[in-house]
Amino acid sequence: MSFPATHISLIRRARSGDADIRARAQDALAAVYWAPIYAHVRLSHHQEPADAEDLTQGFFVDALRRDLFARYEPGRARFRTFVRTCVDSYVSNALQAERRQKRGGGATILPLDVVDVEDRLTIEDAAEHDPDVVFHREWARSVFVTALARLRERYEESERQLHLTLFDRYDIQASEQDRPTYAQLAAEYGIAPTQVTNWLAATRRDFRAIVLETIRDLSGSDEEFRDEAKALLGWREE
Amino acid sequence: MSAQVQLSDGAVARLRELVDRPPADARYEIGAQIGEGGMGVVYLAHDRELNRDVAVKILRAPVPTDDERMRIVREARILASLEHPGIVPVHDVGTLSDGRLFYVMKHVRGERLDDFARSERSRSELLRLFLQVCDAVAFAHAAGVVHRDLKPQNVMLGAFGEVLVLDWGVAKVHTHSMELLEHNDSVAASENHATVSGTAVGTPGYMAPEQLHGGGDERVDVFGLAGILFFLLTHEHPMANDDQWTRMRDGLPAPLRAICERARSLDPASRYQAVAALAVDVTNYLDALPVAAHKESLFEQLRRLAARHRTALVLVLAYLLMRVALLIFARGQRLV
Numbered sequence: 001m002s003f004p005a006t007h008i009s010l011i012r013r014a015r016s017g018d019a020d021i022r023a024r025a026q027d028a029l030a031a032v033y034w035a036p037i038y039a040h041v042r043l044s045h046h047q048e049p050a051d052a053e054d055l056t057q058g059f060f061v062d063a064l065r066r067d068l069f070a071r072y073e074p075g076r077a078r079f080r081t082f083v084r085t086c087v088d089s090y091v092s093n094a095l096q097a098e099r100r101q102k103r104g105g106g107a108t109i110l111p112l113d114v115v116d117v118e119d120r121l122t123i124e125d126a127a128e129h130d131p132d133v134v135f136h137r138e139w140a141r142s143v144f145v146t147a148l149a150r151l152r153e154r155y156e157e158s159e160r161q162l163h164l165t166l167f168d169r170y171d172i173q174a175s176e177q178d179r180p181t182y183a184q185l186a187a188e189y190g191i192a193p194t195q196v197t198n199w200l201a202a203t204r205r206d207f208r209a210i211v212l213e214t215i216r217d218l219s220g221s222d223e224e225f226r227d228e229a230k231a232l233l234g235w236r237e238e
Numbered sequence: 239m240s241a242q243v244q245l246s247d248g249a250v251a252r253l254r255e256l257v258d259r260p261p262a263d264a265r266y267e268i269g270a271q272i273g274e275g276g277m278g279v280v281y282l283a284h285d286r287e288l289n290r291d292v293a294v295k296i297l298r299a300p301v302p303t304d305d306e307r308m309r310i311v312r313e314a315r316i317l318a319s320l321e322h323p324g325i326v327p328v329h330d331v332g333t334l335s336d337g338r339l340f341y342v343m344k345h346v347r348g349e350r351l352d353d354f355a356r357s358e359r360s361r362s363e364l365l366r367l368f369l370q371v372c373d374a375v376a377f378a379h380a381a382g383v384v385h386r387d388l389k390p391q392n393v394m395l396g397a398f399g400e401v402l403v404l405d406w407g408v409a410k411v412h413t414h415s416m417e418l419l420e421h422n423d424s425v426a427a428s429e430n431h432a433t434v435s436g437t438a439v440g441t442p443g444y445m446a447p448e449q450l451h452g453g454g455d456e457r458v459d460v461f462g463l464a465g466i467l468f469f470l471l472t473h474e475h476p477m478a479n480d481d482q483w484t485r486m487r488d489g490l491p492a493p494l495r496a497i498c499e500r501a502r503s504l505d506p507a508s509r510y511q512a513v514a515a516l517a518v519d520v521t522n523y524l525d526a527l528p529v530a531a532h533k534e535s536l537f538e539q540l541r542r543l544a545a546r547h548r549t550a551l552v553l554v555l556a557y558l559l560m561r562v563a564l565l566i567f568a569r570g571q572r573l574v
Contacts, residue, residue, distance in 0.1 A: 116244050141245055144253050148245075171256055172249050201262050208257045208336055212301060229300040233258045 010217040011079055014069040026069055030060050032146050032218060035117050036138035037087050042121055044131040045091050053114050059090045074220025078227070080139060140232050143218070147211040148172075151203075154210075162189060166196060167203040260296050261335050266342065268294060277407040278310060282345060285329075292329060296340040307339055313407050314341035316383055324374025326394075326402050346404075347397050352390035355470050364470040365524055370401035372463060372517040378403075379456045379513060382412035386454065388462030389444040390469050408439040410454070443476045447504050457506040460516055464501030464509075467520075471498070493523050496532035 013025035034056055041052040063069060063086070072082050117138070155164050166185055174180065182200075186193040215232060219225035245253070260268045266283040272293065273280035283294040297310045317328045330342040351371075355364055371393055375385060385392075385406060392405045440449045446461035448454045468476045471494060472486050486495070497519050503509045510516040510531075519529040526546035528534060534542065544551055 120247070137247075137250075140254070141250050144245055144250055171252060172245075175248060175252075204256055205261055205335060207253075208261075211253075211257050226299065226301045226303065233254055233300055 009219060011069070011072060011074065011220045015072070022067070022070065023064075026064055029069055029218070030063075032142045033083055033139070034060070035142050036135045037083070038114055038117050039121060039138045040084060040087060040131055040135045041091055043134055044088070045095070047091075049114060049118055055091055055094060058094060059087055062090055072220060074224065078224050079218060079220050080135075080228075084135065136231065143211065143214055143232055147207065147214045150210050150214065151207050154206075155203075160199075162191075163199045163203045165189070166200055167207070170200060171204065258300070260294075260338065260340070263332070263334055265332075266292065266294055273404075274298075275405045275407050277306065277313070278340075283342070285342070291345045292342050293326075293345040294340050294342050296334070297338050302338070309407065310339050310341065312411075313409070316406050316409050316411060317341075317343065320378055320381055320383060320406075322374055322377045324370060324401055324403055325378065325406075326404055346394045346402055348395045348400075348402075350391055351393035351395060351401075351466070352469065354395050355390065356473055361471070362524055365520055367395070367401055368463075368467055368470055369517055369520055371403060371466060372513050372520070374401065374403045375459050375463065376513040376517065378409075379459065384410045384454070384456055385459050385462065386410055386449065387440050387444070388459055388466060389441050390466055390475075393466070446506065448506060454506075456512065457509050460501050460509050460511075460513055461506075463513060463516060464498055467501065468498055476502070491523075492538065493519075493529045493532040493534075497523065497529060500531040 010025045010028050013021050014029055016022045016025065037059060038052055038056045041047050041055050042049070045052075045055075047055060068086055072079060076082075077085075120138075121134070151167075152164060155161065166189070169185065170179060170182075180188075182193045182196040186196045189196075211232070212229060215228045216225050219228050260281065262268070265287055266285055269282040269284065271279055272282045275295075275298075277298055278295040279298050280293050280295045283292050284290070285292050295310070295313075297306060299306050311331060314328050314331045317325065321327070326343050326346060328341055328343050331340070332342070333339055351367070354367075371388075375388065378385060383406070385403065386408050387405060388403070392403060394402045394404055396402060439452070440446075440458075440462070444462045444465035446454055446458040449458050465476045468474070468486070471490060474482065474486075476482070486498075490498075497516070500508070500519075501510055501516050510519070515530070519531055522529045526542050528539075528542070
């Protein structure tokens with residue numbers, strides 16, 4: 001997949017001189033990163049759910065207040081590594097100073113649905129898994145969630161809801177065992193089986209492109225983009 | 239799809255596979271993954287036009303660099319230039335709808351050499367297979383191509399007993415041979431990139447020391463072949479481990495041990511200087527002839543000659559025994 005040379009990643013937009021562009025980019029970054037950060041605070045810093053949620057909110061309040069993402073220098077480390085280092089630093093300081101009330105000042109800037117993340121943090125995660133692996137797992141999940149949201153937005157704009165439904169039924173929700181056939185889907189939605197084949201192929205192609213575009217958005221350089229794409233597809237677990 | 243999508247681990251795994259999986263192609267119906275190399279993933283595929291199964295190697299990187307894109311084309315061209323029964327033929331190259339490059343090759347039905355060797359096989363059968371590997375590699379060398387990643391996993395045994403050397407993704411091509419492969423400047427620019435940049439290529443245990451610095455000539459393949467020979471003789475992957483060599487020494491005839499040791503010399507100047515010389519020594523061993531790598535004692539010479547002329551020796555001994563028996567019998571008759 002090739003990207004236009006004018007493509008500006010979220011990372012670069014988070015460093016924009018325009019406060020509005022910067023704020024929107026920071027919001028978008030926060031939407032991708034809150035779940036991995038929450039899991040990281042829970043496991044690496046051994047925080048209870050309520051404290052981890054509070055610290056996650058506090059980190060983003062602090063990051064926005066200090067324009068933290070604007071300080072990222074792509075050549076020095078991956079953005080993911082930079083974020084984790086900042087979180088570690090923030091949490092250590094916050095815990096040391098016991099400034100819990102001041103972290104977010106009770107402010108809620110992100111709609112954190114920690115229940116789902118909690119459901120995924122198993123006993124094995126805490127006992128056996130490297131917190132980095134859990135962070136990577138949650139980051140990958142966030143990338144796919146973001147890509148699906150973008151796909152949905154574009155397909156709804158172009159009135160291709162049925163494409164989305166087929167994609168959801170066949171490729172996302174169904175496991176190998178309970179997957180409907182193309183013929184079953186065609187009969188259910190009153191379309192030809194060849195149409196199911198073609199629409200699914202087109203949606204998969206678009207989804208792949210959007211996933212890569214999302215990773216591109218979350219990367220500070222071409223090299224990081226390539227590495228993150230490999231990492232997302234399981235080439236290398238961090 | 240709901241507004242707030244929640245993805246289970248299973249759904250994430252499915253999406254990951256979906257993104258990684260090659261899209262449908264007009265001509266080739268991509269099936270199951272059957273192999274994986276450093277640069278590409280090999281899938282079983284069906285060629286709809288010719289109605290036959292083929293193997294399709296697709297560039298692995300989701301966002302390939304120009305260099306990676308050129309390397310897979312280069313690998314296909316190297317394979318296409320090596321027309322030999324021991325080297326898998328290439329049928330086609332192309333680009334998938336998502337921009338990933340691929341090439342199509344013969345689908346070899348058979349068994350990998352490492353799996354084959356682990357089953358009950360005689361030493362002479364394995365050595366004769368090894369000679370076929372040597373033959374293919376020597377042919378490539380004659381064409382100016384050095385494989386640089388020879389190991390049992392990269393050798394397939396076909397259903398008709400043919401031996402095929404696979405995965406030429408990190409092969410090095412001599413400049414004069416590359417001219418034959420060049421179709422445009424971009425491919426030429428990628429030529430030997432892994433070498434000139436000093437990147438190590440190969441597999442530990444099978445990789446000659448000089449490959450650590452990205453260098454090496456045909457003799458790195460002699461080292462790799464020695465690793466394969468070691469594996470065939472011991473069923474163990476070679477490591478830079480003295481204990482392993484000691485154990486191996488205990489169980490092998492001295493000439494084979496010497497062949498292995500010469501081919502695996504750390505100093506390229508001390509190795510066989512060509513694959514043909516290694517193959518000659520292995521052939522000589524099989525034919526009970528002296529091998530260049532080993533200086534025989536008188537006892538070893540006699541034993542080898544006895545082994546080589548076993549039938550004649552048995553006949554002579556039988557004849558002599560018969561004569562002795564007749565003499566004894568005749569003497570007994572006279573005494574009576």
